[in-house]
Amino acid sequence: MLTTLLAALLASATPAMNCHVGGYQLSDGSTLDIAPTDSDALRWRRIDGSTGKLVHGANDTWTSTFGWTDRPDGKDVRFDDCAKGGITFDGIKGQRMPLQVQDVTFTGDGGTKLVGRLILPPGKAKVPIVVLVHGAEHDSARLFDFMQRQFPEEGVGAFVYDKRGTGDSGGSYTQDYSLLANDAVAAVAEARKLAGTRAGRVGYRGGSQGGWVAPLAATRTKVDFIIIGYGLAISPLEEDREAVAFYLKLKGYDQSVIDKAWQLSDAIGLILSSNLTQGFDQLEAAKAKYSKEPWYKDVRGDFTYMVLPMSSDQIREKGKPFTTWNVQWHYDSMAVLEKLHTPQLWELGEDDIDAPSGETLRRLTSLQAKGLPVTTALFPHAEHGMTEYEMKGDERVSTRYAAGYMPMSIDFAKGIWHPPYGASKVVLPEKAATP
Template identity: 55%
Template sequence: MLAVSNGITDMRIESMKSPLFAAVLACASAFAMPFPAASAAPEPAPADAALSRAIECYVGAYRLPGASIDVGPSDGGLRWRHVDGRSGKLVASGDGGWKSLEGWTDRDDGHRIALSGCGRDAVLSFDGAAAPRIALEIRETAFAGDGGTRLAGRLLMPEGDAKVPLVVLVHGAEQDSARAWDFMQRQLPAEGVAAFVYDKRGTGDSAGTYTQDYSVLANDAVAAMQEAKRMAGARAVRVGFRGGSQGGWVAPLAATRTHVDFVVVGYGLAVNALQEDREATILQMRLKGYAPDIIDSALEIVDAAGVLAGSDFQQGFEAFDAVRTKYRDQPWYKDVYGNFTHLLLPYYGDELRQKVRPYRFGTPWHYDPMPVLRELRTPQLWELGDADIDAPMGETFHRLRALAREGAPITIAVFPGGEHGMTTFEAGADGTRTSLRYAGGYTRMTVDFAKGKLGAAYGNARMYAPGQ
C-alpha cells in the first residue's frame, strides 16, 4: 500500500525509468485520435531495440473466440493476460518467436503463442486460435488536477458510437506511469467498458511532486473524472471510479466530491495505514508459527515504528531505537516485517534520520476511512483476497459487512487464495510467494459491476450482497 513494494508479491516490477518506457507509451498512443499529447519520453537504449519494437507492435487487446486477451509490457519481455485470469510472461525464444512462462515463474506453461503483423494489423495466435487486435478509440489529453497541476491522461473506448460505462482508474502507491503499465486500460474497453487512465502527480508525464496525500489525490481523481466525461461525451452512460490498493482510500473519498454511479475497490482497506502495518505483522508472524506472546513483542516494535511514521518521521527515534535494542537479539526479530516497518529496521541514529527522508510523502497515517464509507451512498464493490499478506482483509471485511448490514450499498467479494494484486500463488519452503495467475472471475466481475449487472458466481469468490 506504500510506494515501496514489500518484495513478497510485486506485479509491477517494470519501472517507468526503464529505457522501455518510451516504447510502452509510444505503443499505447500510436493509433490515438488527434488530441493534445503528453511530452515525449526518452529514447530507448539500443540494447533494447528489438524488445522496444515488439512493444510498439504488439501491446494491445486481442479478440479470441468468446473472450479477450491483453498483451502488455513486462520486465524483459511481454505479458499476456486472459480475461479469465490466466497470465504468462512472453520471452524471446531465440528463433524469432516467443516462449510463454507460467504466471510469474520461469517455467514453460505449455501455451503456444505467436505474434505477427504490427500495430492495428497485429495478430495473436493462442494455442492455434487466431486473435486479431481489437481496434480501440484512444485519445491523449492533459488536464488540471488539484492546484492546477498538469496531469497526463488517456481515454480508451470501444470503437463505434454505442453507449458504454466509463471507469476512471485510480492508482495505488506506485511511482511509475499508469499510462505505461496499467493493463486495465485495455482490458476494460476490450470487454465493452471505456477506461480513463492518468499518471498521478509526480509520475510519468504528469507534473507536480509525488504525494500520498489522499485528499489531494482524490481531487485529482475528481478532475480526471470531469475530463473523462468531457471526452467521452454522450457515449458515457454510467461512470465510476476503480481504485486498487492505496486507491481504495482515494476512490471512495473522490466519490464523495463528485457524482458517480459506482465505485470498485480492489484489495483496499477500511482501516488506516498504521493498522495495516500491525495487521500485516500479525498475519505474517502467525504464518511463520509464532505464539501470541512473541507476536505481542513484535507489535511493540511495530507500534514504535508507527509513532515515528505518524509524526511524519519527526519524533520517536529514541523510543524506536530502544525497543529494537530490547529485542534485536531474539530469534524472531528477523521475521518482523509488516507493511513499512521492515524499511526502518536496518538503520539507527542519524543514518535512520537520513534514510526516512525519501518516505515523507505526506501520507495521512491516521486517516480513518470509515466516516467516508458511512456517508457514501454510491454502490460499491469491494474485491478482497483472503491470503493478502500486504493488506490483510480481516478487519476490513468485518467493517464492510457491518456497514452493509446497516444499509450501505456495499457488495463484497472474497477470493480464496487471493494475494495483493488479486493473484493466486505458490509458496516456497521459505514462505516466498510466486504469483501464478489472477483469481478466476476477478476481471469479469469488475466489468459486470461497471455495467450494472453482477452475475451469480465469479470463479470461487464468496459473494456478500448489501444487507447480508
C-alpha cells in the first residue's frame, strides 16, 4: 500500500480525460465501463473482470490490448460522437447509460473543503449506496476510481470524493487514518443527503489503505455494511515485514534468510517511523553484513525495496514528505475491528506481494470465531488491486481482475449472496449464512 505512496515521490501522472468516459449498456444485456488513464489511452472493464487498454488508431477505431500487457486482444471499439453516446464494442452495439450525477462540495474534518460526486442508477427506486474510500494514492478519485460507475451500472449508487490534499479537495495530503475517517463520516452524511429518498442501504468500500480508514469511520457513524478490497488487519510496519517474508518464500528461501532480511526491513521501518531520526546506523550495519548474500537482491517488502538502494543522505532527502504525512506506522487495526459489529466483507488476493493476506486472514478468522459478522473471500492467483497476472521474466504483468470480485462486491452492497464468485474461497460468519 505504501508502495503507491513512495512511488509518488519519484513520478507523477497527468490526468487525461475523454468525452467517451462513462458507463454503457450493451445490446446483449451486459454493461461496459470506459475509464480514463494517465495517458491518452482509455481502459475498458467488464463486470466479469476482463479489461484492456484502448489506443486510438486509424478510421476512428480504438484497438485493445490484453489486460495491462502490450498484446492485441482482437477487440476493437468505435464510438459515436459524444452527443449520441453510442458504442460498438467487439461487434456489440451499446449506448451510454443515463446515470444520475450530482457533483458537490462538502466539509470534512476541521472545515476542510472536500469535493465529491454521487452517481445513481437510472430511475427513482431506492438503491444501496457505496461510499468509496480510496487508498494511499495522491491522484483524484473522482477522475480515476472506475467503481464510481461500475456500481451504478449494476444498480448500486456510488459516492466518490477526492480525499484531502488530492484532486480538487482542500487540505494537505495525510496518512492520519483518524482524520481521514472523520472525512469519510462526512462523506456518508453527504451521500445520504444528496440521495434523499433514493438512499437504501449505505456503506463503505475501502481499497488498500481504505481498509484501515473505512472500519474506523464505521465506528463513528452508522452504516449498513463495509467492503474491504485487499486491505489489512495489521499495521503498516507489520505489512512490510510480511511482504518481505512472503516474497522470499516465493523465491524458495527459508526462515533463517527471512530473519536476516527482517533486520533490513526493521531498520528501514525505524527510520521512517521515527521521522528520519533513528535507524540509519542499524541499516548501514545490516547492509554491510548482508549485501553480498545471494538473497539480498530478492528483498522486496512493501516499501523496503524502494529504500534499500538509497544512501542515508538520499533517504533523508527523499523521505522528507513522510515527516509531514503523519503516517500511523503502528496502527492497531484489531482494536477497531474487535468492537465493530457492522457486517464486513474482506476480499483478499492470495498472491498479494505488497499487502500479503496471510496474517490478516488469520486475524479475521479469529474475529469470526468470536461471532463478529465478518465474511472473508480469498481469490487465488490475485495480487494487490485484485488483478490476476502472468510472468514476464521476474515481473508480474496484470491480465484481468479476478472473476467474481465485482459481482461479490455488488451483491454484498445489495444485501444478497449468490455464490459461487469465481474461484474465491469464502468463509461466512459463524452466526450467519448470508450478509
